[in-house]
Amino acid sequence: MTNALEAVGITKTFGAVRALTDGRLTVARGEIHALLGANGCGKSTLCKIVAGAVAPTGGTVRMAGADVRFRSPRDAERAGVALFYQELSLIPQLSVCENIFLGRELKNGPFADRKAMKHRANDLIALFDGVCGTGLNADAVVGDLPPDQRQIVEILKVFAQDAKVMIMDEATAALDGRQSQRFFEILKAKKAEGVSTIMISHRLDEVFAVCDRITVMRNGVTITEMDTASTTRETVVHDMVGDVRAAAEKVDFIAGRAPSLTVENAFSASIRGVSLVAYPGEILGLAGLQGQGQSALLKGLFGSDPFTAGSIGFANGAVQIRRPSDAVMNGFAYVSGDRGRDSAFQGRSIFENIVAALMVQKRLKIIWPSQLKPQVNKVAEDLKTKFAGLDMPIGTLSGGNQQKIFIARWLATAPKLLLLDDPTKGIDLGAKADLFALMRQQADAGATIIFYSSEDSEIIDYADRVLVFNGGRISAELKGTDMTSVNITRAAYGDAA
Amino acid sequence: MTMFHLARRQPWLITVLVFVILAIVNTILQPSFVDPTVMRSNLSTFLPLILVAIGQTYVILAGDIDLSVGSIVALVNVVTVTVITLLGGTLGAVFGGLAAGFCVGLLCGLINGFFISGLRFQPIVTTFATGIIFAGLAIWVLPQAGLPVPDAYWQTYTESLLGLPVVLLVLIFGAIFTLVVSRLPFHTRLIAVGGNRTGAFQSGLQLGGLRIGAYMISGAFASFAALCLTGETASGDPLLGASLALSSISAVVLGGTALAGGFGNATGSIVGALVLGMIGNVIFFAGLPFEYQTLVQGLIVLAALAGGVFVTRR
Numbered sequence: 049m050t051n052a053l054e055a056v057g058i059t060k061t062f063g064a065v066r067a068l069t070d071g072r073l074t075v076a077r078g079e080i081h082a083l084l085g086a087n088g089c090g091k092s093t094l095c096k097i098v099a100g101a102v103a104p105t106g107g108t109v110r111m112a113g114a115d116v117r118f119r120s121p122r123d124a125e126r127a128g129v130a131l132f133y134q135e136l137s138l139i140p141q142l143s144v145c146e147n148i149f150l151g152r153e154l155k156n157g158p159f160a161d162r163k164a165m166k167h168r169a170n171d172l173i174a175l176f177d178g179v180c181g182t183g184l185n186a187d188a189v190v191g192d193l194p195p196d197q198r199q200i201v202e203i204l205k206v207f208a209q210d211a212k213v214m215i216m217d218e219a220t221a222a223l224d225g226r227q228s229q230r231f232f233e234i235l236k237a238k239k240a241e242g243v244s245t246i247m248i249s250h251r252l253d254e255v256f257a258v259c260d261r262i263t264v265m266r267n268g269v270t271i272t273e274m275d276t277a278s279t280t281r282e283t284v285v286h287d288m289v290g291d292v293r294a295a296a297e298k299v300d301f302i303a304g305r306a307p308s309l310t311v312e313n314a315f316s317a318s319i320r321g322v323s324l325v326a327y328p329g330e331i332l333g334l335a336g337l338q339g340q341g342q343s344a345l346l347k348g349l350f351g352s353d354p355f356t357a358g359s360i361g362f363a364n365g366a367v368q369i370r371r372p373s374d375a376v377m378n379g380f381a382y383v384s385g386d387r388g389r390d391s392a393f394q395g396r397s398i399f400e401n402i403v404a405a406l407m408v409q410k411r412l413k414i415i416w417p418s419q420l421k422p423q424v425n426k427v428a429e430d431l432k433t434k435f436a437g438l439d440m441p442i443g444t445l446s447g448g449n450q451q452k453i454f455i456a457r458w459l460a461t462a463p464k465l466l467l468l469d470d471p472t473k474g475i476d477l478g479a480k481a482d483l484f485a486l487m488r489q490q491a492d493a494g495a496t497i498i499f500y501s502s503e504d505s506e507i508i509d510y511a512d513r514v515l516v517f518n519g520g521r522i523s524a525e526l527k528g529t530d531m532t533s534v535n536i537t538r539a540a541y542g543d544a545a
Numbered sequence: 546m547t548m549f550h551l552a553r554r555q556p557w558l559i560t561v562l563v564f565v566i567l568a569i570v571n572t573i574l575q576p577s578f579v580d581p582t583v584m585r586s587n588l589s590t591f592l593p594l595i596l597v598a599i600g601q602t603y604v605i606l607a608g609d610i611d612l613s614v615g616s617i618v619a620l621v622n623v624v625t626v627t628v629i630t631l632l633g634g635t636l637g638a639v640f641g642g643l644a645a646g647f648c649v650g651l652l653c654g655l656i657n658g659f660f661i662s663g664l665r666f667q668p669i670v671t672t673f674a675t676g677i678i679f680a681g682l683a684i685w686v687l688p689q690a691g692l693p694v695p696d697a698y699w700q701t702y703t704e705s706l707l708g709l710p711v712v713l714l715v716l717i718f719g720a721i722f723t724l725v726v727s728r729l730p731f732h733t734r735l736i737a738v739g740g741n742r743t744g745a746f747q748s749g750l751q752l753g754g755l756r757i758g759a760y761m762i763s764g765a766f767a768s769f770a771a772l773c774l775t776g777e778t779a780s781g782d783p784l785l786g787a788s789l790a791l792s793s794i795s796a797v798v799l800g801g802t803a804l805a806g807g808f809g810n811a812t813g814s815i816v817g818a819l820v821l822g823m824i825g826n827v828i829f830f831a832g833l834p835f836e837y838q839t840l841v842q843g844l845i846v847l848a849a850l851a852g853g854v855f856v857t858r859r
Contacts, residue, residue, distance in 0.1 A: 120749075138741070139737040158729060
């Protein structure tokens with residue numbers, strides 16, 4: 049029997065970065081196939097190549113035995129590959145029906161055949177009958193729907209394409225248990241019709257309950273392909289991790305100390321009931337697959353995406369954080385990994401980029417550069433930042449040095465709680481080591497540090513304790529010798545350690 | 546469906562209500578308002594703005610804006626009268642002039658769309674700049690107002706055809722156009738482009754083609770407006786239509802289309818343009834000084850924007 053889809057020897061380089069060195073994926077006709085791996089292992093890139101959204105640097109993709117070369121998502125769609133978009137591709141202003149058929153409208157002559165589309169849309173919605181809640185109908189405006197129903201619409205948009213191969217990248221993330229259950233029932237029914245599904249999921253439970261076969265990737269290479277029936281969770285987790293890393297002996301910070309930060313039952317769009325404590329002098333790591341609530345927690349604490357429910361206590365008192373300025377007044381600092389979007393004042397000088405947070409904290413109305421410059425210079429030099437002068441534009445620095453400047457921005461405010469959101473993204477090894485040394489120095493001075501990293505090795509090497517996130521909740525707390533890559537990966541896929 | 550929901554989904558219904566009230570007030574102040582000749586003369590005054598507003602709607606729906614429509618009107622006007630004169634003022638020359646004017650309008654839209662969608666220039670600044678260029682070209686083509694068109698042109702425009710005034714036929718054409726377009730997949734796709742550009746791209750839509758298409762419709766309707774104005778003034782004037790750009794945007798907003806794009810329809814803009822025109826009428830016949838007209842128009846557009854914010858906020 050020929051395979052529905054076959055990708056062999058796929059390579060992809062983005063500039064100097066090799067995202068894929070040997071991607072391989074074989075999906076049989078009428079099969080649900082799980083694609084697993086840690087952050088940055090290349091699974092998303094491989095999916096995008098198969099779906100025509102990214103062009104491969106090398107390698108072959110075959111469908112039903114014939115070589116194919118997709119130049120656009122449209123090409124892939126014509127060949128029968130449909131991709132579920134994790135970042136919603138829905139148009140809030142349009143109705144459910146219009147969204148499902150956007151770009152693929154059924155027509156009656158030159159006109160949109162609204163009646164036929166509505167009929168078809170209602171048939172599709174009926175697939176989720178009884179579990180989708182009220183208010184989901186063909187005429188409902190998507191912007192009015194809650195997140196789970198929006199995700200159902202996104203799923204129906206994929207189903208409406210009648211594809212031969214569907215790629216479901218975290219399609220159940222916003223669904224509740226019954227909705228996910230129904231989703232898998234539908235996939236199984238489609239399987240019987242010969243439709244194949246490639247599934248990326250952060251829940252090993254789901255994978256073992258639903259998938260026929262599993263492909264595991266690591267560092268841009270396909271490591272193993274196996275039948276679900278003849279493997280175990282242990283094997284899968286070990287294949288994802290590779291060399292087992294364990295943390296060195298760590299100081300136990302919890303013994304005899306009062307916590308500086310307590311969060312109780314926090315909720316927001318992407319976190320569902322998170323409670324935690326953090327201690328002064330501690331570096332608390334957040335781990336897990338990307339987008340499981342780690343960034344949302346940090347942004348909630350900083351007020352840039354405030355919690356919708358729950359309470360925050362800091363330094364023995366309850367605090368209200370509704371916007372970043374509240375957080376700054378309480379001595380919180382936030383450094384994002386997405387420097388260009390969240391941190392940099394492009395085209396402005398290094399000096400201006402550093403004093404930005406200080407201005408907010410000290411409520412400065414007028415800045416006298418001559419007074420502040422010696423102070424700023426010292427902070428920047430402490431960080432071993434290489435720059436020609438404080439008046440140079442921020443863009444003249446390398447990524448690593450820019451990140452140091454943004455950390456300097458916050459160090460100038462003498463923060464008591466430092467929130468770092470994947471701060472080492474795209475910076476070189478030397479700068480990384482400097483950053484972690486600096487974090488430790490701040491912690492030793494009494495600050496509380498919470499950092500999320502998409503690389504487990506950073507957490508294992510530098511954090512004192514780790515909270516692993518899965519689906520907006522904390523699935524495990526690991527410390528001491530339990531902080532191993534296997535335990536983190538297992539918890540990242542939803543298995544409690 | 547409650548009144549609130551209705552107002553949220555179909556905000557232009559409120560504009561229709563305002564229009565009806567204005568019409569009643571106008572009839573009380575000026576009993577001859579319902580007289581066919583007066584109605585025809587009113588309609589021919591409002592028609593250019595109505596047409597420009599129809600075209601502007603599609604651009605705004607896609608999340609863009611067209612500030613050059615007034616200059617396109619001027620350029621089309623002078624090109625039309627110049628071509629008619631050059632071709633000798635015969636009946637054939639009139640048709641040649643109309644065709645030339647229409648093509649110029651389409652071309653202006655294509656140029657706008659090319660810069661904005663093809664080269665990713667900012668819509669506001671780009672159409673402001675092309676507007677200046679089109680206005681400059683208009684003065685270059687016809688430095689001074691003049692060049693009367695053949696009598697047949699303006700006589701046809703002010704007469705009736707098939708028992709209906711030509712101006713009414715043009716309005717009906719505009720209304721039918723908006724209704725037909727609203728049934729096309731093109732309309733939904735434009736809303737998608739204006740509503741969530743990333744989502745529209747991920748859904749496989751050809752963003753470039755759609756946005757250029759919207760600018761070309763805007764150019765085409767600006768040229769219709771110019772041809773109507775030419776029927777009205779019966780000559781060329783390079784300074785025609787200067788206020789049309791901002792008035793048309795006001796009409797679009799009054800018609801219930803979101804200025805940020807992604808919501809609305811062009812049929813509403815027709816009503817919006819009628820309301821703007823009627824305000825002038827009512828103020829004139831109420832005996833108020835002319836300055837009040839702009840004041841009231843400004844306040845009404847502000848109210849429409851406030852209403853839009855109010856109904857979309859949850």
